[in-house]
Structures are given as C-alpha cells and as structure tokens.
Amino acid sequence: MNTYHIDAYKGDIYTCVRSRCGFCFHACPVFLSKGFETYTSRGKCMIMKAFLEGKLPASQGLADRFALCTTCGYCTSVCDVDRPEIFNAFREDLRDAGYTIPRHDEIKENVEKQHSPYGSHDESLASRFAWKIDHDSPLLYYAGCTARYRERTIAEAMMMVLPSFDLLEEAMCCGSVLYRTGYRDDAMRQARALVSRIERYSTVVTTCAGCYKTLTRDYPAMGLQIRPEVLHCTQYLVREYKGGRLTLSPVGKGTKVTYHDPCHLGRGTCEYDAPRILLEAMGYEVIEMEHTREMALCCGAGGGLKSIDDSMATRIGSMRMEEAKRTGASLLVTACPFCVRNLRDAGGGELDVVDITELIAQSARREK
Ligand code: SF4
Ligand code: SF4
Structure with missing residues (x-):
C-alpha cells in the first residue's frame, strides 16, 4: 500500500470534506483572483480526499493547481487547522510522483548552488557597511535574500538603525522558499547549514517576515532548535525604544x-x-x-x-x-x-x- 505525506493529515482532510462550511473562501487570495472553488482550501481538501481514495491520480495538472497557493494562512485563521502545512505535504507527494514545477526546480538549484533563490548575487552590501560591521558582535543582522539582493534600501535602512552588528559574509538562504514549495528535505539541509552558522550569536534580527517565521516556527516544526534569540526587526526595535536606547x-x-x-x-x-x-x-x-x-x-x-x-x-x-x-x-x-x-x-x-x-x-x- 502506498504511503503519502498527506496521510498524516487524513483526519483534517475528511473533517473538512464532511463539514464543507466554506468559511475559507472569503479572503483566499487565489479564489478571489481565479473564482473557482478548486483553488480554495475546501476545494483542495476534496482533491486530496479523492487522491487518497485512488479516485484521482497524481498529475501535472494537480501540481500546477497546488502551486497556485500563496500559503498565506488565511484559511487557517478561520478553520483552526494548518492548511498550508497540508498543501506543502501534498506538493511533496506530487513531486515524489514526478510532477514538479520547473521554475521551483530552478529556485531549488539556485539555493543549493548559490545559497540564494535569486541565483548569482553580489555582496557589495557588506562592503558598503564595513564600518558598522563587527565580526565579534553578539548581534547578527540576518538580512534575508530579498532585502540583501533585491530590496536593498530596506537592508540599508536597518543597518543604519542598528548599533554595531555582524552580517553573514556570504549568502545563506533560510530555506523558506524550499519549505513552502514542497522541497522539505532540501529545506532541512539548508536549515541545518544556517543553524550551524548562527549558533554563536545571542540575538538574530531579521527584516523579512518569511525568514522570521521560518526560523522561529518552521525550524522547530522540523525538529531543529535555534540557540540564539530570534526577533523580527519590529520586535527588536520596540524593545530598544521601550528600553530607552532608541x-x-x-x-x-x-x-x-x-x-x-x-x-x-x-x-x-x-x-x-x-x-x-x-x-x-x-x-x-x-x-x-x-x-x-x-x-x-x-x-x-x-x-x-x-x-x-x-x-x-x-x-x-x-x-x-x-x-x-x-x-x-x-x-x-x-x-x-x-x-x-x-x-x-x-x-x-x-x-x-x-x-x-x-x-x-x-x-x-x-x-x-
Ligand atoms: S478548509 Fe476549513 S473552513 Fe474551509 S470548508 Fe474545510 S473545514 Fe470549512
Ligand atoms: S493558504 Fe492558500 S488556500 Fe489558504 S487562503 Fe491562502 S492562498 Fe488560499
């Protein structure tokens, strides 16, 4: 008998299909954009039930459909079950069956080979702020790939505000994009590599909401514990403000x-x-x-x-x-x-x- 990653969520999938309440439709961004139920959480649960019962085989069409989900978690906020977690598991099942999304494969390779989903990158950000960077600092600014390579004004603004801090010298993606596109084993490898790079710090500050969630919620869910305290920049800055240091x-x-x-x-x-x-x-x-x-x-x-x-x-x-x-x-x-x-x-x-x-x-x- 075949086993699937979504077997672990059978109870949730069947509960949804039995209740069919539909609360998850209202602000599902993909439903609002496409207008079809099959893109909603309920629609996805019905598809996964049919798959589990052998009535719907894995296919490229299913992989393409499940790729159209922002994993925003709106459906979870009205339903109490972690839906994106289930969809990610099904993305893995479809990938195991040989149905992948070529663009996501490319991103995975970029992370594997260049440690950033954006592929080749330049590290001039670090050299521009060399005057503020202290490699012995207990504080790490973990800029994340988007602020570091695409939205640099954000990383620069953060570095202006921080006291002296350290910055990883080379790119090291947190693996969020892998985790959310069904490459959980690769995400785990990436996570382990990052954890070993950051364990000497006392505090890690991120500007990216995705990095913050990945380090504080997804790593523990993967069984990885991080020694340093990890804060989103807004949490760090509120603490500095309330403490009178800012x-x-x-x-x-x-x-x-x-x-x-x-x-x-x-x-x-x-x-x-x-x-x-x-x-x-x-x-x-x-x-x-x-x-x-x-x-x-x-x-x-x-x-x-x-x-x-x-x-x-x-x-x-x-x-x-x-x-x-x-x-x-x-x-x-x-x-x-x-x-x-x-x-x-x-x-x-x-x-x-x-x-x-x-x-x-x-x-x-x-x-x-
Ligand atoms: S996913 Fe949740 S909110 Fe949506 S139909 Fe199923 S049980 Fe209801
Ligand atoms: S997580 Fe996916 S299915 Fe759920 S509301 Fe967001 S886009 Fe829709």
Whole structure:
C-alpha cells in the first residue's frame, strides 16, 4: 500500500470534506483572483480526499493547481487547522510522483548552488557597511535574500538603525522558499547549514517576515532548535525604544498611514502590535484597512506564486492596494521586503509603499 505525506493529515482532510462550511473562501487570495472553488482550501481538501481514495491520480495538472497557493494562512485563521502545512505535504507527494514545477526546480538549484533563490548575487552590501560591521558582535543582522539582493534600501535602512552588528559574509538562504514549495528535505539541509552558522550569536534580527517565521516556527516544526534569540526587526526595535536606547522623533506627525500585516509575521507568528507601536511612536496616524490583523488580505507574492505567475501575484496585490487607497492614507507601510516588492509592482505608483525600517531610519536616534 502506498504511503503519502498527506496521510498524516487524513483526519483534517475528511473533517473538512464532511463539514464543507466554506468559511475559507472569503479572503483566499487565489479564489478571489481565479473564482473557482478548486483553488480554495475546501476545494483542495476534496482533491486530496479523492487522491487518497485512488479516485484521482497524481498529475501535472494537480501540481500546477497546488502551486497556485500563496500559503498565506488565511484559511487557517478561520478553520483552526494548518492548511498550508497540508498543501506543502501534498506538493511533496506530487513531486515524489514526478510532477514538479520547473521554475521551483530552478529556485531549488539556485539555493543549493548559490545559497540564494535569486541565483548569482553580489555582496557589495557588506562592503558598503564595513564600518558598522563587527565580526565579534553578539548581534547578527540576518538580512534575508530579498532585502540583501533585491530590496536593498530596506537592508540599508536597518543597518543604519542598528548599533554595531555582524552580517553573514556570504549568502545563506533560510530555506523558506524550499519549505513552502514542497522541497522539505532540501529545506532541512539548508536549515541545518544556517543553524550551524548562527549558533554563536545571542540575538538574530531579521527584516523579512518569511525568514522570521521560518526560523522561529518552521525550524522547530522540523525538529531543529535555534540557540540564539530570534526577533523580527519590529520586535527588536520596540524593545530598544521601550528600553530607552532608541529615540524616535515624530516625523510622521500629521500623516495618515495604513499598515499591511505580512502573512508570515501576522497570521504566521501572531505579531500584530510591534509595527503599530512603532508607527504611533513616530507620530503617524494609523488607519486600518477593511481586512486587517488575522483577517488581512495577502499581498499575493508568497508560496512561490510570484515566481510562477507574476501577473496573478500582482492582481492579488492590486486588491490589497485598492483596500489601502480606500482608507485615505497617504502611505502604505508593511514590514517585509517581499510584500514591499509585490505591492510596489501591483500599484505602488498610485500610493507609496514603504517598509517600516525605511521610516524608522528617518526617525531614529540611538542613545549612548
Ligand atoms: S478548509 Fe476549513 S473552513 Fe474551509 S470548508 Fe474545510 S473545514 Fe470549512
Ligand atoms: S493558504 Fe491562502 S492562498 Fe492558500 S488556500 Fe489558504 S487562503 Fe488560499
């Protein structure tokens, strides 16, 4: 008898198909974009049940369909079962059956050979900030691949705000993209390599919501424990601010902003308050969007979706931009370089999109 990765989730799959409540439809970004039930969590559960019962064989069509999920976790927030975890397991089953997504295979190779999903990269960021980098520092800034190689203003802003810190000299992806596209064994190898590189630090600060969730939630789920304390930059900065080591001037006074909760920081790790505390500390007036905190709409980029269907990713991002515009805010702030990237692609020309670190860099003064 065949065994599958999704066998572990049979109970959840059957419970869903029996209840068929459909709460998961409402803000599933892929459903909102495609309009078909088979892209929702319920639809996926029905497909997986048919697969388990031998009524639907593995196929390239199924692999393509399951690749269209941002792993945003909205369905989990209304349903109490970790749906993206189940979908990732099914992506693995389909891959084991020989059905893969060529673009995801390429990304996997990039991570394997060049330690970054973006492939070749330059390390000039480290040399530009050499004056601040201290290889004996107990504090590591783990920039993550997107801020380090694609959205450098975010990494630069963070490095301006930090006291002296260390930066890994060479790229070392956390493996999030592998974990979320069905390459869990490869993700595990990557995770082990990173853990051995960071274990000497006391504190690791990330600017990427995806890296933060991967290090603090997914590594333990894979059975890996990390010795250093790992903080998202907003958590670290709130601690510095409350401890009196960081002063924030009211650069935002009179400016209305709205805040997009990155899925991996919000739903993924339940951190909703730290970014809002920082925005208010800088004097900004925060106006909430219709979907916010655990009900926030996804930006559209995650789960490997942007790499295989950029137009769908930006279509989803435009829905979020429309919500943001309806608040009347003059700035959309978020706390993840990957969200920034996709929301800017989706309509940043009409409403400026910034990462919170870029605002902090304008406002921060470090106390000695
Ligand atoms: S995934 Fe959850 S919310 Fe959606 S139909 Fe199934 S049980 Fe209901
Ligand atoms: S994780 Fe997000 S994109 Fe995927 S099915 Fe659930 S709500 Fe839809």
